[in-house]
Amino acid sequence: MTSPQVPPPPLAPSGAPVRLRRADALAVETSAFAALVAGADPSAPVTACGAWRVADLVRHVVAVHRWAAAAASSGAAGLPDDAPFEAAASARGSGVEEYRDAAGELRAALVDEAAPCPTLVGRGTRAWWVRRQLHEVLVHRHDLARAVGAWPAWSTSEEVAVDAVDEVVSTMWPRQVRLGRASAPADVVRLVTPSRTWALGPVEQGPVAQGPVAQGPVGHDEPVAELAGPADVLALLLWRRLDLPAAEAAGARASGARATVDALLALPLTP
DSSP states (O other): OOOOOOOOOOOOOOTOOOOOOOHHHHHHHHHHHHHHHHHTTTBBGGGGTTTTTTTHHHHHHHHHHHHHHHHOOOOSSOOSSSSSHHHHHHSSSOOOHHHHHHHHHHHHHSSSTTTTETTEEEEEEEEHHHHHHHHHHHHHHHHHHHTTTTTTGGGHHHHHHHHHHHIIIIIIHHHHHTTTTTTHHHSSSSEEEEEEEEESSSSOSOOOSSSSSOSSSSSSOOEEHHHHHSSHHHHHTTTTHHHHHHHTTOOOOEEEHHHHHHEEEEEETOO
């Protein structure tokens, strides 16, 4: 099957001070994902997702979109059960129209970003789900691009990639620790992209923060190692889509205590 030719999302001019409009970026990502689905072999393996095939990946993203739309539209204190959404997706098709319907339902549910709703980290607003679903699709678009042989064409804007790294540092990693899925390491690794720097390591105990949190080590020493590189490469590394040698081949650089970097990347930084 011929790999689909999908134009990458637009890049901001180099050095231009652009404020990320996540809702617009989500529309771009869902459209790019749909374009890949349209030309994909449903039986093609998705190596980043274990034994999944393309059809399994599409059904998963459809279910997540519809579950997120239901959560964003809910006035309840807690999240809806995701099992019925997974079951419904498994019982339906995995074609591009099914995906487009789910993506449209999601975007419609997120129009009023200020509306209160439950999130994965407590009460928040629909803006939280715009960000979460943006990066859900970003990472799975990478998975799908690899499955259909379109990996060299995978790219995203600097702003979206930086935001993907920030979501891991400020939300996903602290949530993993506070849910008991990982133990925070004692040492800090500095993450560096051309436009942003973070510190990844110990996590302050307490409720998971809604939205961005202060960047930097929590009551600890200076970083003992550094990971630097393009934001999209670091995002894929943190989401375990690239290992460190592959990330280094793509432009990342690890310096300082290499064992600390290896140990940190071996942790489940994301779900």
